[in-house]
Amino acid sequence: MAFLRCLLLLGLLAAGLRAAEANPSPATPRKVELGVHILDISDIDEPGGKFTLHVLLGVYWQDPAQAHDGKGPKVFREDIAIEEVNTIWRPMVEFNRTTAPAELHHSLLRIYPNGRVEFERQLTVQIATQLDLRKLPFDTQRLKLELESFQYLADEVEVVLPADKLRIASRISLPQWEPGKLVGEVSPHYREEYNETYSRATVTLEVKRHTQFYIWQMMVPLGIVLAMAFAVFFLPPKDLSDRMSVIIASLLTVVALSYSLHSGLPKISYLTVIDWFFVLAYIFLGLAMAGMVWISNLHDRDEAKAIRADKWLRWAYPGAYVLASAIVVITALN
Incomplete structure (x- = not known):
């Protein structure tokens, strides 16, 4: 009987060793x-x-x-x-x-x-x-x-x-x-x-x-185009067709410049700082067109008042654009 118990214990011990080998501790x-x-x-x-x-x-x-x-x-x-x-x-x-x-x-x-x-x-x-x-x-x-x-x-x-x-x-x-x-x-x-x-x-x-590329290839040309557009306020207020021609040409130039720069960028769902520069350009060109139409109509009723408004707008538009652009740059750098 004792011999059988020894065999049983040995069998249980061998089974335990085999289980330990099959499932080793980590x-x-x-x-x-x-x-x-x-x-x-x-x-x-x-x-x-x-x-x-x-x-x-x-x-x-x-x-x-x-x-x-x-x-x-x-x-x-x-x-x-x-x-x-x-x-x-x-x-x-x-x-x-x-x-x-x-x-x-x-x-x-x-x-x-x-x-x-x-x-x-x-x-x-x-x-x-x-x-x-x-x-x-x-x-x-x-x-x-x-x-x-x-x-x-x-x-x-x-x-x-x-x-x-x-x-x-x-x-x-x-x-x-x-x-x-x-x-x-x-x-x-x-x-x-x-x-x-x-x-x-x-x-x-x-x-x-490095920002130098975008400064010389985007910001400087965009500034020159807008300066030419705002220069229409130095023309006689009655020459509405000539003024509109300059604004439309400037708008087309801005669109072409935007397309050229964005061709090398991914199609993303949010606006970049570059996009804001162009959005501001579109807004101010549109405001310039509206301002010229208003001055032209005002000139037919009160020439002196139209000339005074024209002189004020020729500095107000570029000043407001520079201020808005500065706010965009400062926001981006912070």
């Missing part, structure tokens, strides 16, 4: 260190809502299975590096929100005697972004890079982004933009469509738009 996630060095930003496609950058992406982790007896690291380059890294465990960290396959230029794999693995790639990637153009052309955009493992969940791989491994070149190829603050953060990200949580590193780069 282990600590493997830490994977990232390094992001932005080498250049070659394009910010505002109509397409994407940007293109050249980046050196480094992924570093500890793998005891790769420890060896050598005195220095094993080094693999280019295609051999890609072939070798595919034969070992790696965290599969890639960029998120890409609009096209990444273009690989160079790759480097180093495996140290203590099992540290360093895998670096120089890539060109296109990444979708959301631009807030309300303050255009006085805007600062925030370009976001999202990095996460596309194979391992947050309880398996935890990415780390040290501040000293986050860098950007001092100059970029785009003359219209100036790079600014570069920050990174790591947080769990829940994907509702898969009901899974991944460890995500988010790198945010601020780029400030």
